[in-house]
Amino acid sequence: MNTKQLYTVIIFSENTVGLLNQITIIFTRRQLNIETLSVSPSAIRGVHKFTITTFAEKDMMDKVVKQIDKRVDILKAYYNTDEDLVHQEIALYKVSTGLFMKMNGVEELIRKYNARILEINEDCLVLEKSGHYAETQALFEELSHSIGVLQFIRSGRIAITKSKVERLSDMLSAMERKINM
Amino acid sequence: MDKKQITGSEALLRTLIAEGVDTIFGYPGGQVIPLYDCLYDYSDRLKHILVRHEQGATHAAQGYARVSGKTGVVLVTSGPGATNTITGIADAMMDSTPIVVISGQVPSPLLGSDAFQEIDVIGITQPITKWAYQIRKPEEIAWAVSRAFYIASTGRPGPVVIDFAKDAQTGHVDYVYEKISHIRSYQPIPETEEESIAAAASLINGAKKPFALVGQGVILSGAEKELLAFLEKADIPAASTVLGLSAMPSDYPLNKGMLGMHGNVGPNRKTNDCDVLIAIGMRFDDRVTGNLQAYARQAKIIHFDIDLSEIGKNVAVDIPVPGDARETLAAVTRLLKPASHTEWIHSFTADEQEEYEKVIAREIHPGGDRRLRMGEVVRKVSDAAGADAVLVTDVGQNQMMGVRYFRYSRTRSVVTSGGLGTMGFGLPAAIGAQEGAPDRTVCLFTGDGGLQMTLQELGTIMQEKLNVKIIVLNNHYLGMVRQWQELFFDKRYSATTMENPDFVAIARAYGIRSRLATTRGELDESIAEMFESDTAYMLVADVETQGMVYPMVPAGAAITHIILEREEVTRN
Incomplete structure (x- = not known):
């Protein structure tokens, strides 16, 4: 039977206005919640990369990704599960400087979570940690329990495939060959 | 430059x-x-x-x-x-x-x-x-x-x-004109792999009861000739979706009619009897398939389509054939062995006879003093218009009667709102059809409901002096909804009765010749009058108020669950 699991949809597109809308419409029509979203220029000049995570059934994911891929300005869309990916999120935590100073085991905490301190002033300090969702969440919970967190923000997932195949660049070079033929 | x-x-x-x-x-x-x-x-x-x-x-x-x-x-x-x-x-x-x-x-x-x-x-x-x-x-x-x-x-x-x-x-x-004929992020025609062509041909070559479903994709890719060559070489019976109609002529021997909710009995029953189902440029709409759980489960399915997102969307497909139908059909045909499926094709006859007796004969030859029926009006107009005419319909009973009883001899002869089912589509679409095919006779069938949704376009016909033949099937109801209310809602006719204006007077106000036909004599006379000259005409046919479009597969039922006549429903 089909069961829902977390998929990472990776989309390469031309850098045109309104593309995010075109993509989210397709999720909305199928009643899929976007868990995380990250958009940035890709390694290829003029090509943008969207990384979207969502819980869905495989069959549904298949259909949704085909419908995204079909849009005129989309170069390539595909989906993966976590096993195929190296993925990461980044989180920032703002805590009270006074409470943090008084807390026992700061060094231990920093080492345990491999966290960094980005900013300190009299009132507050900002910690940064990158990792999987569970890892950034664990630090959040530990800080919440001990000294409280004033502000917390986590980025959308970014991901890179582990496989040897580079789908976009292969596709682009195949296209170039075709045009030059 | x-x-x-x-x-x-x-x-x-x-x-x-x-x-x-x-x-x-x-x-x-x-x-x-x-x-x-x-x-x-x-x-x-x-x-x-x-x-x-x-x-x-x-x-x-x-x-x-x-x-x-x-x-x-x-x-x-x-x-x-x-x-x-x-x-x-x-x-x-x-x-x-x-x-x-x-x-x-x-x-x-x-x-x-x-x-x-x-x-x-x-x-x-x-x-x-x-x-x-x-x-x-x-x-x-x-x-x-x-x-x-x-x-x-x-x-x-x-x-x-x-x-x-x-x-x-x-x-x-x-300004310099620059022709665009390539967009790197857009591949209009997907690549077809040799293997899928070979696999499709091999499956068809082994089939005992192959059946082809013809969609608008055939017309859009200009694959009408390739379709007939394909069907003839392997002797495959075929049926059309509403939008695929006229890809094959009405009287083509392998054309077994129309699929879907109000389609012909044979094609719907045979969908669940064939061993290989060959879908060409169609998208398995719910109005074609009925209940997907009971749709062609026994058959291997081959799907020709240009849109990859349609393949596997509604129906699981055994052999996808992505590509342009004109090319893929020709490629598969080359690998087909000439075959003959006489007995299988002959097996459609019993269904055809049953439908003719229970539905078609009653609809097009009701005879006697009965009020005019929608189907007979359509068939009479179609016969008088000649096989070259273009059918335009609005949406609802007029549409289903139009597509069922009009006859086609050449492609691109049907203009109707299939997927969206837009009431009010007919009149303006007929204007466009006349502009797009000025040498052909354009016959619009519309209902009293849909006509009034875009009635103002009579002004366009007047101003442009367009030769559009408008046939209003006036049953004083929103007929298709009324039909559902009769069949499935205990005849509670909620908001479907229509008090209508004098359509003849309206047409005349726009300078369009018009006549009301209530009897068969008046119908024949007005049809003759309509085709006498090359100007617009509105024939207002006062048809029976409670006419029904049969056969009917209720929404969500198996495609073989076909209601053929009124009695059957009351018995259920």
Whole structure:
């Protein structure tokens, strides 16, 4: 039977206005919640990369990704599960400087979570940690329990495939060959 | 290259001409006045049909595109002009009809400020277009407009919206036409692998009871000849979706009729009896399949389609054949062994006879003093119009009666709103069909409900002196909803009775000849009168009020669960 699991949809597109809308419409029509979203220029000049995570059934994911891929300005869309990916999120935590100073085991905490301190002033300090969702969440919970967190923000997932195949660049070079033929 | 400073408006019109446009359906307004001013100088090369409402412009462009194979063009103003086109754009998206809708927009410095008649056209139309683009600078025109035509007309065709800011219309540009015939992120025709061609051929070669489903994809790719060659070589019976009708002539021996909710009995039953189901350029719409859990479970399924997102969307497919049907059909045909399936094809006959006795004969030869029936009106008009005529329908009972009883001899003979089921589509679509096929007789069948949704387009017919034959099947009800209420809602006729105006008087007010037919004698006389001259005519047929479209597969039922006549329902 089909069961829902977390998929990472990776989309390469031309850098045109309104593309995010075109993509989210397709999720909305199928009643899929976007868990995380990250958009940035890709390694290829003029090509943008969207990384979207969502819980869905495989069959549904298949259909949704085909419908995204079909849009005129989309170069390539595909989906993966976590096993195929190296993925990461980044989180920032703002805590009270006074409470943090008084807390026992700061060094231990920093080492345990491999966290960094980005900013300190009299009132507050900002910690940064990158990792999987569970890892950034664990630090959040530990800080919440001990000294409280004033502000917390986590980025959308970014991901890179582990496989040897580079789908976009292969596709682009195949296209170039075709045009030059 | 001869570069010359011209206005954005002129650049747009010159691009249209370069793209082969000769007809525009439109309605002027505040934000397209510069464009219309320029059109004044181009009226010898661009014929502008002034509709009476922007929705009519889109349906007319659809009718034009469907009969001619060319891209229909719509020109409207911003705000309400643009929002009035939405239904037609959505209809074109569902039915894969190539149209380009150009809407005026407020000057670019005002964008986003809720200026007078400003609306977010791109935001509204993105979900219902292949592509929507806003032109803010005259420099973008050559590129964007040519791109619009390329996208609308290639691959699986569809609507494109160009939102054209007023300052881009009035600004000047060094214009050079640039033909777009490649977009790196857009592959109109997917690649076909040799293996899928071979696998399809091998499955068909081994089939004992093959059955082909013909969709509009065959017409859109111009694969009518290839289809017949394919069917004939392997002796495969076939049936059409509503939009696939006229890809095969009505009297073609392997043509077993129409699929779906109100389709023919044989094709629906045989769908669940065949061993190999070959779908060509169709998308397994729920009106064709009925309950998917009970649809062709016994068959291996081959699906030819140009749109990869359609393959496996509704029905799991054993052998996908992506590509352009004209090429893929020819490629598969080359690998087919000549076969004969006489017994299998003959097995359709019993179903045909049953349907003829229980449904068709009663509908087209009711005889006696009964009131006129919708089917008999359609068949009589069809016989008088000749096999070359184009059928246009509105939506509802008139549509199902139209497509069931009209007869076709050549392709691109059916213009109807299939996917969206837009009431009010018929009259403006018939206007466009007449423009797109000026040498053919255009017969519109519409109901008293749908006609009144876009009735104002009679004014367009009057002004353009268009030869559209309008047949109103007036049953004084919203007939299809009434039919559902009778069958499934205990005859509780909620909001479906219609008190109608004198349609003959309305037609005459527009200078359109018209006659009311209540008896068979009057029907024959008015049909003769209608085809006597090359001018518009409105035949108002006063048909039985509680007519039913049979056969009927109830929504959500198995495709073999077919209601053939009234009694059967009351027994259930």
